[in-house]
Amino acid sequence: MGSDANSDRKQRPLGVFDSGLGGLTVVRELAACLPAEDIVYLGDTARVPYGIKSPETIRRFALEDLAFLLSFEPKLIVVACNSASAAAFEQIVDASPVDVVDVIRPGAAAAVALTDGPIGVIGTEATVASGAYPRAIAALDPRREVIARACPLLVPIVEEGRGEDDPIVLHVLCDYLRELQRRRPGALVLGCTHYPLLAGAIAKLMGPDTPLVNSGRAAALEVQRRLCSTGAANPRDAGGSMHCYTTDNPQRFARLGERFGGRAIDHVAFVGTDELETRPGPVYR
Amino acid sequence: MGSDANSDRKQRPLGVFDSGLGGLTVVRELAACLPAEDIVYLGDTARVPYGIKSPETIRRFALEDLAFLLSFEPKLIVVACNSASAAAFEQIVDASPVDVVDVIRPGAAAAVALTDGPIGVIGTEATVASGAYPRAIAALDPRREVIARACPLLVPIVEEGRGEDDPIVLHVLCDYLRELQRRRPGALVLGCTHYPLLAGAIAKLMGPDTPLVNSGRAAALEVQRRLCSTGAANPRDAGGSMHCYTTDNPQRFARLGERFGGRAIDHVAFVGTDELETRPGPVYR
Numbered sequence: 001m002g003s004d005a006n007s008d009r010k011q012r013p014l015g016v017f018d019s020g021l022g023g024l025t026v027v028r029e030l031a032a033c034l035p036a037e038d039i040v041y042l043g044d045t046a047r048v049p050y051g052i053k054s055p056e057t058i059r060r061f062a063l064e065d066l067a068f069l070l071s072f073e074p075k076l077i078v079v080a081c082n083s084a085s086a087a088a089f090e091q092i093v094d095a096s097p098v099d100v101v102d103v104i105r106p107g108a109a110a111a112v113a114l115t116d117g118p119i120g121v122i123g124t125e126a127t128v129a130s131g132a133y134p135r136a137i138a139a140l141d142p143r144r145e146v147i148a149r150a151c152p153l154l155v156p157i158v159e160e161g162r163g164e165d166d167p168i169v170l171h172v173l174c175d176y177l178r179e180l181q182r183r184r185p186g187a188l189v190l191g192c193t194h195y196p197l198l199a200g201a202i203a204k205l206m207g208p209d210t211p212l213v214n215s216g217r218a219a220a221l222e223v224q225r226r227l228c229s230t231g232a233a234n235p236r237d238a239g240g241s242m243h244c245y246t247t248d249n250p251q252r253f254a255r256l257g258e259r260f261g262g263r264a265i266d267h268v269a270f271v272g273t274d275e276l277e278t279r280p281g282p283v284y285r
Numbered sequence: 286m287g288s289d290a291n292s293d294r295k296q297r298p299l300g301v302f303d304s305g306l307g308g309l310t311v312v313r314e315l316a317a318c319l320p321a322e323d324i325v326y327l328g329d330t331a332r333v334p335y336g337i338k339s340p341e342t343i344r345r346f347a348l349e350d351l352a353f354l355l356s357f358e359p360k361l362i363v364v365a366c367n368s369a370s371a372a373a374f375e376q377i378v379d380a381s382p383v384d385v386v387d388v389i390r391p392g393a394a395a396a397v398a399l400t401d402g403p404i405g406v407i408g409t410e411a412t413v414a415s416g417a418y419p420r421a422i423a424a425l426d427p428r429r430e431v432i433a434r435a436c437p438l439l440v441p442i443v444e445e446g447r448g449e450d451d452p453i454v455l456h457v458l459c460d461y462l463r464e465l466q467r468r469r470p471g472a473l474v475l476g477c478t479h480y481p482l483l484a485g486a487i488a489k490l491m492g493p494d495t496p497l498v499n500s501g502r503a504a505a506l507e508v509q510r511r512l513c514s515t516g517a518a519n520p521r522d523a524g525g526s527m528h529c530y531t532t533d534n535p536q537r538f539a540r541l542g543e544r545f546g547g548r549a550i551d552h553v554a555f556v557g558t559d560e561l562e563t564r565p566g567p568v569y570r
Contacts, residue, residue, distance in 0.1 A: 046342050054534040057331050156441045249339040
């Protein structure tokens with residue numbers, strides 16, 4: 001790649017997608033690690049949640065999300081959705097002309113690095129049923145024990161706006177975490193991008209011997225590593241921009257998104273799922 | 286209509302749609318009132334839930350669902366989804382060449398007939414935000430007080446398979462119903478097709494002075510009234526058939542659907558949302 005082409009590549013945005021708002025917790029981590037990067041984010045809020053749907057349907061939606069982001073000519077794609085990472089990572093990598101970072105593999109690696117003991121994983125129905133975390137952990141350490149638990153109510157609880165001190169949140173967490181508390185894993189992976197909003201309560205219930213792994217933070221550090229090792233990081237001093245697209249209800253996205261992303265969402269535009277479904281394949285040059 | 290045409294009309298199925306599984310509680314009531322009728326059911330499980338989405342998106346999905354059902358040449362359409370009834374009833378009526386029964390207007394009428402006191406309504410975020418129940422009640426009795434409460438966690442709780450004696454279910458219901466318990470409405474409308482599965486616990490919390498209105502049962506009685514008054518009811522003795530279509534995961538639909546519909550689901554087939562979105566308009570002859 002010539003120096004002009006490489007300079008052009010450095011300026012390109014990161015393309016990030018999720019089924020809805022949760023991926024903004026990954027954007028928050030990206031902004032902390034890589035503040036100079038521009039970000040284009042797609043939240044498929046018309047079809048959210050992915051976590052209760054079949055692998056085939058999640059794959060179809062994820063490939064449509066990818067095709068949309070590729071029209072912005074990103075330098076790297078972040079699959080900021082555990083359910084899409086679990087069901088569609090290989091298909092996304094095959095279909096993408098640029099590097100892809102998901103949330104599962106970096107989350108698994110961070111957990112393996114953190115402990116020699118069993119690893120706990122909590123996530124949506126689809127993520128846990130896929131077995132993607134146990135597979136990613138086994139690829140790094142075949143004998144490692146993994147204790148996985150689906151927690152279907154946590155996404156709607158967070159989206160309803162309930163906080164960590166809400167008695168219902170604590171009651172539901174106690175119910176889901178009971179078996180994990182008993183088995184005392186050496187680390188617990190928050191295998192859903194909504195769960196960082198409940199990290200304080202989860203940490204308290206699990207105790208100090210079970211550190212939490214934020215899979216979004218692990219993914220952001222992996223993006224940083226890849227951009228630096230390939231000389232593709234944006235060298236400017238100024239802060240990067242963020243442009244969001246949502247398939248439903250930009251007002252609700254902006255309002256709730258601030259809680260997930262940790263900062264105001266200034267640019268959010270609507271794109272219909274009918275437009276995603278009829279969009280031609282990658283237009284990457 | 287000649288007698289042949291009328292005889293043909295009597296044989297046609299009822300077309301029923303919902304965002305997912307909940308509408309099967311309406312089918313259960315239809316089967317109880319009108320056992321001879323054939324039913325074609327569409328559950329849009331790839332895009333479920335509708336209840337957290339914008340009116341515009343719900344309208345688009347609902348019109349696609351309608352177009353699909355019209356290809357079966359039904360004699361009547363049942364909108365077995367409170368969120369779609371709230372957001373899209375007028376648009377569905379405009380687009381349908383056959384009679385349409387929703388769940389909101391019959392539910393509102395049943396509540397007004399049941400009490401002279403205030404009427405409570407519980408439903409999804411979209412149903413409650415739409416104000417559709419207060420409007421339907423005001424059309425019958427302009428001075429009637431309505432106390433509405435959105436209960437976003439109840440749908441995922443039911444879909445997770447939690448029963449009425451689960452402590453978390455009781456805790457969440459107590460939280461949602463607190464204000465309604467204090468204000469003692471003369472009737473409480475279950476304004477979501479999932480809620481009949483929690484009717485026992487809700488009735489216990491509300492007490493004997495607040496009878497519950499099952500909006501699906503009210504809709505089924507309205508369908509019966511319309512078919513009988515127009516001579517369109519199927520006169521045969523044999524039980525009607527039921528064919529289900531789902532936009533995601535027919536296996537999960539059949540497994541969970543039995544709980545909602547109260548009987549085994551024998552015929553369930555997949556239809557993709559891409560097929561719904563590209564389907565031409567009504568093909569009704």
